[in-house]
Amino acid sequence: MFEQIAFYFFSVLTIGLFLVAVFSKNVLYAMTSLASGMVVIAGFFFLVGADFLGVVQLIVYVGAVMALYAFGMMFFNVTKNLKEKTTSTGWVLIVGVTAALLMTLMFLGAINPDAIYASLPMSDKMTNPEAVGMALFTKYLVPFEVAAVMLLIAMIGGIVLAGKKMDTSLTDIKDEVLQLKDEE
Amino acid sequence: MDALTIGTIIKILIILAIVSAIAGFGTYIERKVLAFMQRRLGPMHVGPFGLLQIAADGIKLFTKEDIIPQNANKFIFSLAPVITAATAFIAMAALPLFPTFTIPKSLPVIGGAIVPSTVADINIGILFILGTMAAGLYGPLLAGMAQSNKWGIIGSARTAVQFLSYEVVTGLSVLAPIMLVGSLSMIDFNDAQAGGITSWLIWQQPIAFVLFLIAGFAETNRTPFDLLEHEAEIVSGYLTEYSGLRWGMFFIGEYANMITISIIAAVVFCGGYNDLAFISGWFLFVLKVVFFFFLMLWARAAWPHVRPDQMMWLCWKVLMPLAVINILITGIVVML
Amino acid sequence: MAHIEEHKETHTVQKEKQNYVMLDLGKTPKFGMPAFIQVVKRSLSLELLKGLGVTFREMINALFKGKMHTTKYPFEKLPISPRYRAIHEMLRLLESGHYRCIGCGLCEKICISNCIAMETRYDENQRKEVSQYTINFGRCIFCGYCAEVCPELAIVHGGRYENASEQRAGFSLFEDMLTPIDKLKEQKEFAGFGSISPNADENIKKTPLAY
Structure with a gap:
C-alpha cells in the first residue's frame, strides 16, 4: 500500500521535474529540476530495497549535475531566460x-x-553492497573493467587537454606579461 | 502502534527539537570559545553569561525584513536555504546518537517504547549520510546563482569546485575503515570498536582519520577552507543577499552539518558510544562529539584561510594521492 | 579595575620583549623533489599544532589566570591622558567658590571656528559678570586655543568624552560646564597642554629614536 502510493508519488514527481528540465527556458530552473529529478529517482531504488544503488545514484548524480551547474554558470546568465x-x-x-x-x-x-x-x-x-559487488565482479566483470578503462582514458584525456600550462602558476606570472599575452 | 514505532517517532522528535536547538546553541558556543581564545569575553549581557543571546538573535532573525533582490530568481532564492537546513537533518536520520534504550514502563503513553540508536538503520548508513550532506551543498550553490550578485556567483562557483574536489577525499578516506569493518552501517562501525580504547579505528587508520577531518572541514566550510564566504574577498559569498530567517536557516544547516561530521568522526574512528571501563557510553560519546566540535572552533581561532588555488593543490596533489595509497595499503593488509 | 593594572603590565611586558628577529626562511622551492620534500617536512613537523597550542594557551590564560583583556566599557573606563581635549569645563576659585571667568573675551576672540559666544555686563559691585556663555559644540573642533589663552585658567578641557545626546547644545551652557558648587573640593587643576601622560617614561622608549 505505502509502496504503491510512494511509487506513484515519485513517478509523478520525476516526470514533472524532467518535463520542467526539458521545457523550461530558464537555465537555473532546468538544472535544478534535473538535479532534483535525479535525487527523486534514488527514491525508486530505496523502494525496491536497493539501498546501495539508491545512495550511489544520489552521490554520483548530485556531483555530476553540480558540474553541469558550473558550465551553466560559465556560459549563461542564469537569472535571465534563454532564447534558443x-x-x-x-x-x-x-x-x-x-x-x-x-x-x-x-x-x-x-x-x-x-x-x-x-x-x-x-x-x-547478502547485504546490498555485497550483492552489487558479487554481480559486478562475477558476471559483469568484463564490462565493468572496460568501463573502468574508458573512464581512466577520459580522465587522462581531460588532464592532458586542461593541463597544458599547469607547470606555470598564473599567480607567479607578472601582470605585464599577462597583459602582453592578452594583446597577442 | 508497536513499541519500536513510538520509539522511532520519539527519536525523530529528539533529533529535530534537541539537535536543532544545539545547532543554534553552537553559535553561542562558537562566539564564546573564539572570544576566550582572543582573550575577550564574548556575549555577556543577555541572561547569565549571555546564555540568552541565542534567543535574542532568534527574535532578531524572525523579525528582520525579508529582502529578495529585484533581479533574483525568487523561487530558487527561497528554496536554497530550505535545501541546506533540510538535508542537514535528513543526514541525521542514519546517525547513531546514543545506545538503544527502553523508556521505563512507569511513564504514561510513551512507557515501554524502544528508542533506537538511529532513526533508520539502513545498512549503507555512512554512504547515505555523506550523500545527503553532499546534496546539502546545493543550498549554497543555488543561493549564489539565484541572487544575481557577482559575489554570490563567485561563492557558488567556489561551492561547486570545493564540493567536487573534497567529496572525493571524504569518500576515499572513509573507504579504508569501511574495508576494515566490512560494512557500511554506522551500528556495525560502533560494534567493531567495542573492545576498549585499543580497538578504535583511529590507531589502525590514522591517515584516514586526518584526511577525513580535513575533508570534513572543507565540506562544512569551516575556517581553513571557508572560501564560500571569505569576507575579505567576496563580501559574504552566497550569503550576500540573504537576511533574516533565510540567513538563519543556512546557519542552522551549517551547524547541524558540523555536528554530523563530529558524530561521524566519533563513531567511525573513535569508538562510538561503547562503554569504556566504568564510564558509560553515551557520556563518553557526548564528550567525543563535543571535542570534535570544539576542534572546529579551535582551528578557526588558530589558523588563517587558505587561497582557493592552495585548497585545490592540497586536495588533488596531497590528500587524494595519500588517500589512494592508504586504501591500497589497507587493501593489501586486509587481503593478507 | 584589575584589568587596568593588567593593561599597564602588558605594556611593560611588551617593552621587555621588543627584540624582533627576521626569520631565515630560506628559498622556497616551487617544483620537483625539493618542493615535495618541503611539503613533507612541513606536514610532519606538525607546525599547525603549534598554532593550536598558542590559541589554547591564551584561552587558559584568559579563563583561569585573569588575563582577560576586555574592558566592559560603559561600566568600566580606562583612564585618559591629562592632555585629552574633551568637553570644556569652567572652573571655580577654590577659596570663594566664585567662577574664575573674568569675562575678558579672549577665548571668544581666539576661537578659530567661531563657536564661543559670550555676553558680559557690570554687576552691582562694578565687577565683570558673565551673563551669557555658550559654546556651539556643533562647530567646536576641540583645538584647545581657548584653554590655552585663558589668563585665569577658567576655561579648561575636561575628560567628558561621551557626548551623545539629542542636542549638542545640552553640553554647552555656562552652568552645565561650571563645576557644581558641592563638588568644589573634587575640582582638579588642568595640567595643561605641555603636561606629560602618566606613563610617559614607558612610552618614550618606544619612539624610533631609541633604536
Missing part, C-alpha cells in the same frame, strides 16, 4: 520521435511481466 536558436525544427522533430519510438520498443518487454526475470536474483544471505 533552432535552425531546423523538422530535424529536431524527426530525431525526437525516432528516439522516443526506440525507447518505447526497448521497454516493451515490461508489458509482459513474465518475460522479465533477474539474471542474478537477490539472496537474503
Whole structure:
C-alpha cells in the first residue's frame, strides 16, 4: 500500500521535474529540476530495497549535475531566460520521435511481466553492497573493467587537454606579461 | 502502534527539537570559545553569561525584513536555504546518537517504547549520510546563482569546485575503515570498536582519520577552507543577499552539518558510544562529539584561510594521492 | 579595575620583549623533489599544532589566570591622558567658590571656528559678570586655543568624552560646564597642554629614536 502510493508519488514527481528540465527556458530552473529529478529517482531504488544503488545514484548524480551547474554558470546568465536558436525544427522533430519510438520498443518487454526475470536474483544471505559487488565482479566483470578503462582514458584525456600550462602558476606570472599575452 | 514505532517517532522528535536547538546553541558556543581564545569575553549581557543571546538573535532573525533582490530568481532564492537546513537533518536520520534504550514502563503513553540508536538503520548508513550532506551543498550553490550578485556567483562557483574536489577525499578516506569493518552501517562501525580504547579505528587508520577531518572541514566550510564566504574577498559569498530567517536557516544547516561530521568522526574512528571501563557510553560519546566540535572552533581561532588555488593543490596533489595509497595499503593488509 | 593594572603590565611586558628577529626562511622551492620534500617536512613537523597550542594557551590564560583583556566599557573606563581635549569645563576659585571667568573675551576672540559666544555686563559691585556663555559644540573642533589663552585658567578641557545626546547644545551652557558648587573640593587643576601622560617614561622608549 505505502509502496504503491510512494511509487506513484515519485513517478509523478520525476516526470514533472524532467518535463520542467526539458521545457523550461530558464537555465537555473532546468538544472535544478534535473538535479532534483535525479535525487527523486534514488527514491525508486530505496523502494525496491536497493539501498546501495539508491545512495550511489544520489552521490554520483548530485556531483555530476553540480558540474553541469558550473558550465551553466560559465556560459549563461542564469537569472535571465534563454532564447534558443533552432535552425531546423523538422530535424529536431524527426530525431525526437525516432528516439522516443526506440525507447518505447526497448521497454516493451515490461508489458509482459513474465518475460522479465533477474539474471542474478537477490539472496537474503547478502547485504546490498555485497550483492552489487558479487554481480559486478562475477558476471559483469568484463564490462565493468572496460568501463573502468574508458573512464581512466577520459580522465587522462581531460588532464592532458586542461593541463597544458599547469607547470606555470598564473599567480607567479607578472601582470605585464599577462597583459602582453592578452594583446597577442 | 508497536513499541519500536513510538520509539522511532520519539527519536525523530529528539533529533529535530534537541539537535536543532544545539545547532543554534553552537553559535553561542562558537562566539564564546573564539572570544576566550582572543582573550575577550564574548556575549555577556543577555541572561547569565549571555546564555540568552541565542534567543535574542532568534527574535532578531524572525523579525528582520525579508529582502529578495529585484533581479533574483525568487523561487530558487527561497528554496536554497530550505535545501541546506533540510538535508542537514535528513543526514541525521542514519546517525547513531546514543545506545538503544527502553523508556521505563512507569511513564504514561510513551512507557515501554524502544528508542533506537538511529532513526533508520539502513545498512549503507555512512554512504547515505555523506550523500545527503553532499546534496546539502546545493543550498549554497543555488543561493549564489539565484541572487544575481557577482559575489554570490563567485561563492557558488567556489561551492561547486570545493564540493567536487573534497567529496572525493571524504569518500576515499572513509573507504579504508569501511574495508576494515566490512560494512557500511554506522551500528556495525560502533560494534567493531567495542573492545576498549585499543580497538578504535583511529590507531589502525590514522591517515584516514586526518584526511577525513580535513575533508570534513572543507565540506562544512569551516575556517581553513571557508572560501564560500571569505569576507575579505567576496563580501559574504552566497550569503550576500540573504537576511533574516533565510540567513538563519543556512546557519542552522551549517551547524547541524558540523555536528554530523563530529558524530561521524566519533563513531567511525573513535569508538562510538561503547562503554569504556566504568564510564558509560553515551557520556563518553557526548564528550567525543563535543571535542570534535570544539576542534572546529579551535582551528578557526588558530589558523588563517587558505587561497582557493592552495585548497585545490592540497586536495588533488596531497590528500587524494595519500588517500589512494592508504586504501591500497589497507587493501593489501586486509587481503593478507 | 584589575584589568587596568593588567593593561599597564602588558605594556611593560611588551617593552621587555621588543627584540624582533627576521626569520631565515630560506628559498622556497616551487617544483620537483625539493618542493615535495618541503611539503613533507612541513606536514610532519606538525607546525599547525603549534598554532593550536598558542590559541589554547591564551584561552587558559584568559579563563583561569585573569588575563582577560576586555574592558566592559560603559561600566568600566580606562583612564585618559591629562592632555585629552574633551568637553570644556569652567572652573571655580577654590577659596570663594566664585567662577574664575573674568569675562575678558579672549577665548571668544581666539576661537578659530567661531563657536564661543559670550555676553558680559557690570554687576552691582562694578565687577565683570558673565551673563551669557555658550559654546556651539556643533562647530567646536576641540583645538584647545581657548584653554590655552585663558589668563585665569577658567576655561579648561575636561575628560567628558561621551557626548551623545539629542542636542549638542545640552553640553554647552555656562552652568552645565561650571563645576557644581558641592563638588568644589573634587575640582582638579588642568595640567595643561605641555603636561606629560602618566606613563610617559614607558612610552618614550618606544619612539624610533631609541633604536
